[in-house]
Structure formats: C-alpha cells, structure tokens
Amino acid sequence: MRSFAGNRVLRDTGARVPVFNAPIGYFARSALAGAVSAAGGMGLLETATTGLAETNAEAERMRERTDAPFGVQLFLRVLAQQNRLDEVLDWALDGRSRFIVSAVGAPADIVARVHDAGAKLYHQTGSLSDALRAVDAGVDGLIVEGAEAGGLRSTRSMHLFSFLQQVRSQVDVPLVAGGGIVDGHGMAGAFALGAEAVMMGTRFITAAESPVHHNVKQAIADATETINLEPVKKGIMMRFVRNDFAESVARGDIDPQGQPYAGPVFEMFETGDLGLAMVGAGESAALLHDVRTVAEIIDDTVAGFWTEIERLAALLAPS
Ligand SMILES: Cc1cc2nc3c(=O)[nH]c(=O)nc-3n(C[C@H](O)[C@H](O)[C@H](O)COP(=O)(O)O)c2cc1C
Structure with a gap:
C-alpha cells in the first residue's frame, strides 16, 4: 500500500504530501505557494520582501484559494534588521499559520513564542553547527539545504548527499531536504538518506504559476x-x-x-x-526541461517517488 503513514513532517504540517516549495523572496507568494498547498503540498509564504500589509494580502489570497495549510517563513536576520520580527511573528501566530520556518538567525529567540501559540517551528539551515544549535534550542524539525541548491550559500557548504547523512546521524527531529531535487528520483534519494519531506526551489520557479516572466x-x-x-x-x-x-x-x-x-x-x-x-x-x-503546473510537478514527483521505491523493493524479490 502506498501511504506516508507515520511521516512526522505531514503530522507537523497537516499537508497531504511531503513536498514543500522553497520560501524564495519574490516567488513564494500566494500564486505559487497557494498552488502548492492546494495541490496537497506544503506551501511556504516568504515575509522578507513585502511589508506586512502586502504579506497579509498574500495570505488572504492563499486562504481564498484553499483551506489547506500553509507555512510562514521568517528570515530572522532581515526582519530583525528591519525591526519588524516581532510584528511579523505576532501576525503569523495570530491564526494565520501553525507552521513557522526560521532562516538565517537564532531560532532560540522565537521558539518559546511559537510553541506557546501551539505552532511548530522548523529551522532552515545549510550548516551542521547551525542545525545542532537549532535542535538544542528546541525546534521541531530542520530544513536541510545542500550546496547544490540555488540562492546565497557559504562556500563552506556541504552537498546534500553528505550533509543530510551528517545531520541524520546526530539528531532525531524530522528533516526536510532541499537542493538538487526536481522529481521522484531525488525525493526517493533524499528519503533514503533520512529525509521525510523535500523542498524544491528551482523546480517551482519554473512552474506555470510562478510569478516570473x-x-x-x-x-x-x-x-x-x-x-x-x-x-x-x-x-x-x-x-x-x-x-x-x-x-x-x-x-x-x-x-x-x-x-x-x-x-x-x-x-x-x-x-x-x-x-x-x-x-x-x-x-x-540541468535536471528539468519544461514548464509545468504546480499540480503536475507535485503529482509526478510523488508518483515517481513510489515508482522508485517499488523499483528498489523489487531487489528483495527472489531471483
Ligand atoms: C534563485 C534562488 C533564490 C533563492 N532565494 C532564497 C531566498 O530569498 N530565501 C530563502 O530562504 N531561500 C532562497 N533560495 C534557496 C531555496 O530556499 C532552496 O534552498 C533551494 O532553492 C533548494 O534547491 P533547488 O533550487 O535545487 O531546489 C533561493 C533559491 C534560488 C534558486
């Protein structure tokens, strides 16, 4: 039977399938993230590149589109520099979302408030020391990004294949893997290394619903x-x-x-x-070759994942 039963990321997010969009500035707004949630994945709304009024309008557009859950990402350093971290966190926790993602900064500063509001906190990270600090601080899960990912990254970053295994061997919180994943092959590979969900950035930038030209x-x-x-x-x-x-x-x-x-x-x-x-x-x-709708991307990724799992399971059959 094909089921994600026992998947801790689905438990924490309320999503139907363990596929996230990356919370990329400009892209991760209602059109794209709303389509991801509507297709059963976990839509993440970024809050760093719009003021709160516009972010709120985006969240309302998400709600008009679907009742499915979505998450809110807080780019901690940027929001703190703009002196609006408290404002955005209060807004998010005021019934908007029960799933918060922190990035670039110390989740220790917000974890108690997120938990007091009954929400979950996952920390998005590209370094082992940062991942371990976040788990010590009490985050509920990690989004582990490898060096093959798009976006700004330290030249010291590890690639996902080794990084995910390092994290997996040291912590027991649910992991979402990001970097180099576009389909079910990548998803199955990430699950084999210890992930319980995947996050795709580049694949969703090219989605039909993505707001870019x-x-x-x-x-x-x-x-x-x-x-x-x-x-x-x-x-x-x-x-x-x-x-x-x-x-x-x-x-x-x-x-x-x-x-x-x-x-x-x-x-x-x-x-x-x-x-x-x-x-x-x-x-x-280099792994993707077409523009497709978010629903097609998610459905094909999940179908491809099960095909890959079945292919591997067939290795168990007596020859
Ligand atoms: C063009 C581009 C810009 C990005 N900008 C951001 C950003 O603003 N904030 C963020 O949290 N991550 C950003 N990321 C990283 C994504 O969150 C994610 O780690 C990455 O897209 C995963 O790898 P993939 O692109 O191979 O799927 C960006 C990624 C890309 C491709």
Missing part, C-alpha cells in the same frame, strides 16, 4: 549547466544559469557591484529581458 522560466528549463559565482562578497556563492551574462561576470567583464544578480533583477523578472541580470538557479536547472 516566461523567458526566465524557459532559460532555466533550457539550461544544461549552472555556474557558481561570488557576486556579493568572497565566501558567499550563488549559482546561476550559465549564459552569456553570467560568463561575462565570471570573466570580470561585468562588475556585479555587490548585487547578487549583477543587475536589476526585478526588472528582468517582469520584462523577461535576460540581458539585464543573471538568472539564479540551483544545479537542478
């Missing part, structure tokens, strides 16, 4: 290679579609001037002009 989605779908650069500062890397713009930055012909995408990225997102900035994407860009 089609040219950006197609550039990722067409990509066969990504390139790792340090456009913000040394030691902080980010992965991009390997195109002419990114090659120019790599050669030093274009100075990124400390901007992660080396240009006006939101203008590129709106107009689809790929000459304006680099296209951020994880290594997984």
Whole structure:
C-alpha cells in the first residue's frame, strides 16, 4: 500500500504530501505557494520582501484559494534588521499559520513564542553547527539545504548527499531536504538518506504559476549547466544559469557591484529581458526541461517517488 503513514513532517504540517516549495523572496507568494498547498503540498509564504500589509494580502489570497495549510517563513536576520520580527511573528501566530520556518538567525529567540501559540517551528539551515544549535534550542524539525541548491550559500557548504547523512546521524527531529531535487528520483534519494519531506526551489520557479516572466522560466528549463559565482562578497556563492551574462561576470567583464544578480533583477523578472541580470538557479536547472503546473510537478514527483521505491523493493524479490 502506498501511504506516508507515520511521516512526522505531514503530522507537523497537516499537508497531504511531503513536498514543500522553497520560501524564495519574490516567488513564494500566494500564486505559487497557494498552488502548492492546494495541490496537497506544503506551501511556504516568504515575509522578507513585502511589508506586512502586502504579506497579509498574500495570505488572504492563499486562504481564498484553499483551506489547506500553509507555512510562514521568517528570515530572522532581515526582519530583525528591519525591526519588524516581532510584528511579523505576532501576525503569523495570530491564526494565520501553525507552521513557522526560521532562516538565517537564532531560532532560540522565537521558539518559546511559537510553541506557546501551539505552532511548530522548523529551522532552515545549510550548516551542521547551525542545525545542532537549532535542535538544542528546541525546534521541531530542520530544513536541510545542500550546496547544490540555488540562492546565497557559504562556500563552506556541504552537498546534500553528505550533509543530510551528517545531520541524520546526530539528531532525531524530522528533516526536510532541499537542493538538487526536481522529481521522484531525488525525493526517493533524499528519503533514503533520512529525509521525510523535500523542498524544491528551482523546480517551482519554473512552474506555470510562478510569478516570473516566461523567458526566465524557459532559460532555466533550457539550461544544461549552472555556474557558481561570488557576486556579493568572497565566501558567499550563488549559482546561476550559465549564459552569456553570467560568463561575462565570471570573466570580470561585468562588475556585479555587490548585487547578487549583477543587475536589476526585478526588472528582468517582469520584462523577461535576460540581458539585464543573471538568472539564479540551483544545479537542478540541468535536471528539468519544461514548464509545468504546480499540480503536475507535485503529482509526478510523488508518483515517481513510489515508482522508485517499488523499483528498489523489487531487489528483495527472489531471483
Ligand atoms: C534563485 C534562488 C533564490 C533563492 N532565494 C532564497 C531566498 O530569498 N530565501 C530563502 O530562504 N531561500 C532562497 N533560495 C534557496 C531555496 O530556499 C532552496 O534552498 C533551494 O532553492 C533548494 O534547491 P533547488 O533550487 O535545487 O531546489 C533561493 C533559491 C534560488 C534558486
């Protein structure tokens, strides 16, 4: 029988299938995260790139679309710098969500408040020491991101294959794996290494419901290679579609001037002009080749997962 019975991430989130969208600034809003929740996955709403009024409007649009649960991500350092961490946390816990994700910062600062409100707290992390600190602080689970992921990352980051096993061997909280996963093969691999759910970023950036211009989605779908650069500062890397713009930055012909995408990225997102900035994407860009709806992505991922599990289980059969 195919069932995720006993899955602790489903228990904590209330989702039907253990697939999350990554809480990426600009992307993880109602259109995309709402579609993920509506398809049975765990939609995560980011709160770092919109003010509270707009975040609230996004949450209301999510609710209009589906009764299914969704989670709220708090980018702790950014919200603290903007002096609005308390405001956003209070808002989230005031009946909006029972599932909070913390990132970049100390979840110890908020864990008691999340638990007092009857909600769960998962911490999103790319380092073992940070993961262990978060578990010591009492978080309910971890989102473990490997170095193949898109987004800003330390050059010291480990790749998911080894990182997940390291975390798994040291803690016993539920783990969500992110980085390089686009389908059921990746999901089955992550589960074999100890995850109970997967989080996909690049795959959902290219989804039909993703708010970005089609040219950006197609550039990722067409990509066969990504390139790792340090456009913000040394030691902080980010992965991009390997195109002419990114090659120019790599050669030093274009100075990124400390901007992660080396240009006006939101203008590129709106107009689809790929000459304006680099296209951020994880290594997984090379694994996906089309633009599909969120429901198709989730259904195919879960179906592919079970196919893969059955293929492996068949190894047990007497020859
Ligand atoms: C272009 C891009 C931008 C990202 N920006 C953010 C961000 O703003 N906040 C965040 O928490 N994670 C961000 N991430 C990382 C994702 O949360 C996640 O770890 C990653 O997408 C997983 O790897 P995958 O892209 O291979 O699925 C970003 C990822 C990508 C591809």
